[in-house]
Amino acid sequence: MKYIFNPSFQSSEKRIKTCVTNFDSEGKLFGDGQRNKIKLYDLGDKTINIKSFKIPNLINQVAYKYFRKSKARRSFEYANRLIENGIGTPQPIAYAENFKFSGLEESFYISEHLLSDLTFRELVLHPEYPDHENILRQFTKFTFDLHEKGIEFLDHSPGNTLIKKRSGNQYEFFLVDLNRMNFHGAMDFEMRMKNFNRLTPKTEMLAVMSDAYAKLYHKKYDVVFAKMCFYTNDFQTQFHKKIARKKKLLFWR
Structure with a gap:
């Protein structure tokens, strides 16, 4: 087993x-x-969190050995890049990879375990959640800051942002499940709007996020709202088609 450690945890x-x-x-x-x-x-x-990734299929075992970084390694490296950019994520501790002749088998990502007050999912499921709009607007500012720093979090979905309440109705946001991420010199408007597409299908939440983002980005609300809805609806359509295909396959088994 190969290990790479954060020097602070050696x-x-x-x-x-x-x-x-x-x-x-x-x-x-x-x-x-x-x-x-x-x-x-x-x-x-401290409490630490060890994530064991599913053993890849044979093709990916070879790919992770010779051509691509493992999910564990990417999680560790991306966490460090987020922290360098002032973006919240649980403290990365180490990653471990077990390579056999055929390629990568086991891999692990180790980080500090962060206790949160909620995730973004609670905002989707519970519109009556206390301070809902304020949290949503601060989350939008957090996402805007990601975009300004050229960080495209590809798994920007309801369960992957942990939220902690601080004093004075202020909130901190922490990204988890980090292995799919792109880093750009800059992000254009289309890329920014598409990055909201997995978060919520609720129009009222998109309206609040669009209003907050439009003010930060200095763009008209109607333009931001229309584009955010477009990418969200497109994702929802593709998602439900995928579910329908799976149901058909299961039916014929």
């Missing part, structure tokens, strides 16, 4: 390696673990 290498080695038999499961499995472990006065 004193904990032995403990972390033990957690990874015993991943199948130790640790507290976090989430449903249907695709990738996440477990929590104590590390002194």
Whole structure:
């Protein structure tokens, strides 16, 4: 197993390696673990989060060995780039990769576990959530800051932003599930609007985000709202078509 550590956690290498080695038999499961499995472990006065990525198929095993960085490595490297850019994400600790002759098998991303007050999903599911509009506007400012720094978070979806409340009705935002991300010199208007397409199908939420973004970007609200709705509707259409195709395939099994 190959390990790369954040220098700040090198004193904990032995403990972390033990957690990874015993991943199948130790640790507290976090989430449903249907695709990738996440477990929590104590590390002194901290809790760490170890994400075990699903073993890739044979083609991807080879690809991750010779042509592409693994999801674990990308998660670690992207987390460090986010922090360098002043963007919130749980502190990256290490990543581990287990290569066999055929290619990549096991891989793990290790980070500090962040306790949040909510995720963006709560805003979608509970429109009556306290301070809903204020949180949504601050989230839009957070996304605008990402875009201004050329960061395109490809999995900008409801469960991937953790939100912590601070004093004075201020909120902090932290990105998770980081392995799909692009870094640009600049992001144009179309790219920015498309980056909202996975967040919510609710028109009233898109209206608030469009208003906040238009003011930050110095563009007319109607233009921002129309484009944000266009990309959201397109994503929803493609998503539901995909679900329908899966149902048909399952029906014939």
